[in-house]
Amino acid sequence: MNELGEAAADAVLARLRNAHSPGTRPVLGVATGSSPLSLYRALARRRNELPPLRAFALDEYLGLPPGHSESYAEVVRREIVEPLALDAGHVAVPDGSAADPERAAAGYEAAIAAAGGVDVQILGIGNNGHLAFNEPGSALDSRTRVVRLEESTRQANARFFASLDEVPTHALTQGLGTIRAARSLVLLASGEAKADALAAALQGPVTEQVPASILQLHPDVTILLADGAGAGLSPDLLSRSTLVPIP
Template identity: 70%
Template sequence: MSVTIRTAAGLPDLGEQAAATVLARLQASTRPVLGVATGSSPLPLYQALARRRAELPPLRAFALDEYLGLPAGHPQSYREVVRREVTAPLGLDPAEVFVPDGGTNNPDRAAAAYEDTIRAAGGIDVQVLGIGSNGHLAFNEPGSPLDSRTRVVDLDASTRQANARFFASPEEVPYRALTQGLGTILEAKALVLMAAGESKAEAVERALCGPVTPELPASVLQLHPDVTVLLAEGANKLLPREAGANLK
């Protein structure tokens, strides 16, 4: 395991640090593949990459997850979020940007097909991640097997509550989703975790300094050989000062 922890002065700096890390990984690959996360945490990264768009190599991108059951074109479906926040600003070819099929009538088959598509692309070179206040990665809620693959999941009540701000009412938040599994995420060559705000501090500390356990899904970061953790606005407040050295 090698975890590099950096603290940013603010959200713009967080984005610039993340962009430098991601670009270095992508430019080292002959046909790079980027794993993209949704939510507020990675937005500074995508904004920084858009400013440095000329430095981006041609690449393919895979989203971590997607709600099940939202109608096609719903503005809060992750297909639409990725289109708005990643594909268009970064000038990516929409045909090379992949999101799990949340409108499928056979989600188990769609999950297996998504795994196959990632594998056919040669895997993810660098996977961008956020972290939930309950320690989830993607939609891998507490209790997720550490070797899990892309699959159907039930969303935790705290996750639905956190995401309700994006919908007209809490009742509109879906109860299920398709998500890459923890085992799938661990197969990416490099992981870049972004977190901002004191509300994420406990989850970050437990993920990096506590035991590796399914009850804290983000603790699987400790099992990966190349992790960069970028923190801002108090997300590092519970980490011991020597954490970076101890996590090498």
């Protein structure tokens, strides 16, 4: 996994350097989950190469109390902010404990726009083809909003909780339209369990039933593959420079 993380770090750092203008902070979109962990570890080792950043997280569970160890605010703090020595005041996560989640979603979307949009968005892909918490059926132009989680997503995330009953049923997530608005996308996928979803996303039709199929519509996408994640992709697709298989 070190090779995957280092290759992803190369891609992210190169794009952040190109996005950086004197007097401004480039904006990094950060994803939680297991796929990007090797990237964050690589960036932590190379944090002297990072410019001062602003960062926006993709999503957050609804209903977890502040400080809950599995809230994405805490995960971002543990796995990204502290290891990368980011300024916590410039790192935003959707407010999963907001009294009015819909209003919080609209405010988060507005905050991203006010920051000038995301320069580099880090992504993983769910086994059902979701991006962030955009489950199958999400509108391709959707924006930050409240969503109900698919049971398969809750089951996949249950390993982080004491039981399935503790996994929230709803979340706040950036929409597919929000993700598409980022200037560059860098997606990491590892393991054969992701192969079917990735093949459907990259080789099938662009459809709401496979949210990650919006990757086909973006002009600057880098996809890094390891441990069989590209098993369902055609040799022609694998030969493209935007896909980086890691031995």
